[in-house]
Amino acid sequence: MSLRTAPPGRQADRARTASVDRTRRIRSRRRTRTADLMIAACWASVALAVSLYLAYGGLSEVTDLASGLTAVGIVTGLVGTDLILVMLVLAARIPAIDRVVGQDVAMAFHRQLGKPALYLILAHGVLLTIGYAMTDGSNIVALTIVFFQGSDMALGYLGLGLLVAVVVTSVVAVRRRFSYEAWHLIHLLSYVAVLTALPHQLSASGVLAEGTLQRGYWIGLYVLAFGAIAVFRFAVPIVRSARHGIRVSAVEQLAPGVVSIHLSGQGLDRLQTAGGQYAIWRFWTGTTWWHAHPISFSAVPTARSARITVRDLGRGSAAVGRVRPGTRVSIEGPYGIFTDAHRVAPRMAVVAAGIGITPVRSLLEHSDLRPGEATVVLRGGDLGETYLWNEIGELPSMRGNTVFSVMGPRPRGLGTWLSAEALARGVTITSVFPALRESDLYVCGPQSWADLVIRDARAAGLPAAQIHVERFDW
Amino acid sequence: MRTRAVALSILSSAAVLAVGWQLGEQGRVQDVASAASTSTQVSAPTATPTPSSTADSGTAASGTAAASGSSAAAATATPTPSTAAGVSGTFTGAVSSTRFGDVQVSITVADGTITDVTALKLTDKEQKSVSISNRAAPVLRQEVLAAQSAQVKSVSGATYTSDAYLTSLQSALDQAGL
Numbered sequence: 082m083s084l085r086t087a088p089p090g091r092q093a094d095r096a097r098t099a100s101v102d103r104t105r106r107i108r109s110r111r112r113t114r115t116a117d118l119m120i121a122a123c124w125a126s127v128a129l130a131v132s133l134y135l136a137y138g139g140l141s142e143v144t145d146l147a148s149g150l151t152a153v154g155i156v157t158g159l160v161g162t163d164l165i166l167v168m169l170v171l172a173a174r175i176p177a178i179d180r181v182v183g184q185d186v187a188m189a190f191h192r193q194l195g196k197p198a199l200y201l202i203l204a205h206g207v208l209l210t211i212g213y214a215m216t217d218g219s220n221i222v223a224l225t226i227v228f229f230q231g232s233d234m235a236l237g238y239l240g241l242g243l244l245v246a247v248v249v250t251s252v253v254a255v256r257r258r259f260s261y262e263a264w265h266l267i268h269l270l271s272y273v274a275v276l277t278a279l280p281h282q283l284s285a286s287g288v289l290a291e292g293t294l295q296r297g298y299w300i301g302l303y304v305l306a307f308g309a310i311a312v313f314r315f316a317v318p319i320v321r322s323a324r325h326g327i328r329v330s331a332v333e334q335l336a337p338g339v340v341s342i343h344l345s346g347q348g349l350d351r352l353q354t355a356g357g358q359y360a361i362w363r364f365w366t367g368t369t370w371w372h373a374h375p376i377s378f379s380a381v382p383t384a385r386s387a388r389i390t391v392r393d394l395g396r397g398s399a400a401v402g403r404v405r406p407g408t409r410v411s412i413e414g415p416y417g418i419f420t421d422a423h424r425v426a427p428r429m430a431v432v433a434a435g436i437g438i439t440p441v442r443s444l445l446e447h448s449d450l451r452p453g454e455a456t457v458v459l460r461g462g463d464l465g466e467t468y469l470w471n472e473i474g475e476l477p478s479m480r481g482n483t484v485f486s487v488m489g490p491r492p493r494g495l496g497t498w499l500s501a502e503a504l505a506r507g508v509t510i511t512s513v514f515p516a517l518r519e520s521d522l523y524v525c526g527p528q529s530w531a532d533l534v535i536r537d538a539r540a541a542g543l544p545a546a547q548i549h550v551e552r553f554d555w
Numbered sequence: 556m557r558t559r560a561v562a563l564s565i566l567s568s569a570a571v572l573a574v575g576w577q578l579g580e581q582g583r584v585q586d587v588a589s590a591a592s593t594s595t596q597v598s599a600p601t602a603t604p605t606p607s608s609t610a611d612s613g614t615a616a617s618g619t620a621a622a623s624g625s626s627a628a629a630a631t632a633t634p635t636p637s638t639a640a641g642v643s644g645t646f647t648g649a650v651s652s653t654r655f656g657d658v659q660v661s662i663t664v665a666d667g668t669i670t671d672v673t674a675l676k677l678t679d680k681e682q683k684s685v686s687i688s689n690r691a692a693p694v695l696r697q698e699v700l701a702a703q704s705a706q707v708k709s710v711s712g713a714t715y716t717s718d719a720y721l722t723s724l725q726s727a728l729d730q731a732g733l
Binding site: 113123135287 | 560574575579582714
């Protein structure tokens, strides 16, 4: 899509730069506005959950400690469930959310909500049991047994149990003891947990009684959350995979453990993949079909072909390297905001390490760069980590732009993203990127390494909005 | 989080809470009003004025089932329609249904005065409803006997039971012509 006017005069060039900058500013402003609205919508939904109770006239029922506990119990249940539904929406990989804040940010928010939601739901159960017991003058154990006898309530307890299992297995320390697949399978139970909790909400709750607006809204929330999951995680990927008929056309070994997988299919350009994006791939062979892999595009897809490059970071991705040509592939995506469309500054500074070269390669391919606009630093531990490096210099957009390579191991016991040798020469982030403050910084590589690059960039005064990171921590 | 996001969140949440609170306040006023007014909400008028146990009063209801829970029924049920003050007998209110079960009350009237209110049916779906009913019924009975009408406050925490109780009561009162 690069449209290059033949020898651009200095004036025309300046005008073009100004208009590109304006477009970027407008886009960036629109994105932050949408992000702010999304955040506000999240909190408003929490407030609305409380409001359901207020509108029901709940406050008038609070007269003593028992009814107070009951009221708080009802509200924690409403808010907790609302948060879980928000979590489902965040995990639904909705394109609108991905475009604005990116899946990473959405999932980070999703993880943050997990524990508060669980605590609220636990408080809901405990407070209501105590509140009811105090009102009745009966004891808590007896009341709990009575609750278990009601079928809707028993389902509610089942949902609570599942929820505890899901959150406990998701806490990082515990998660390490499970394989990703086992953890993911348990995580899917959260859908069941939320659904089993629904009957007791609709039958036992006065707030959500039949014929009330509250009930309509609440069911609407459920439909929205589960609808988003059904559409964006199931329907769209299935239709897309069927329509494009993607198959492996060749597997190219680039280095030990690193392969480029060439794909063929119909109308792949209609996926509208931006350089720097990734998709979640599933290779339909006997040993790999059950594992979906997020892998970046290493080249912008054409109508009939696409290329992705992967390094075996886990058992699953090692098996991917052994798929044969002809294997059917399904796609979910493309996703990601590591793209040219998310730039905000007039210049571009790019750092890639190891397999992080993959999205950087397609990002640069897709960027329409002026000579001198971009500076690229490629970082490799040894000669085995220089795959795709040769392609970077050959990209048409890289004409007149600089590519540095920083090779060699990091110094021991020192937190730096550079090599020992470069550090000894006095290389810093500002020496390689003299115009860093007016640049968009794109960083892609292992998480701990990328964090060090960001630390240096922030120390040099680069605003967070100008930093774009693609992490490989799956 | 950006300041604007925080501001937007606070503003929208506050607005939502204010509207909810307002609706709750309005609803409470309406609740009391509807519970205390007429018997228009009665779902199935099954008024069956039964002869009072104290048959010697002579003014017991004749046993004709009233077609509707209106004052017309009271007129046929009472031999002395001219002075409502003299009505005596037992009058059974219509069944009022709630999502927690049916509610039906009967009143005992002696010489135009409500002397007793008996709950024939109370909300009983789930253990919780039973306990709420058992708590609310005596309170409501006391208040009705004191007020001599259905114009009493509903018991907090037992809104459904109270509303249905008072609705059924009103239909019984209508039959008695009180």
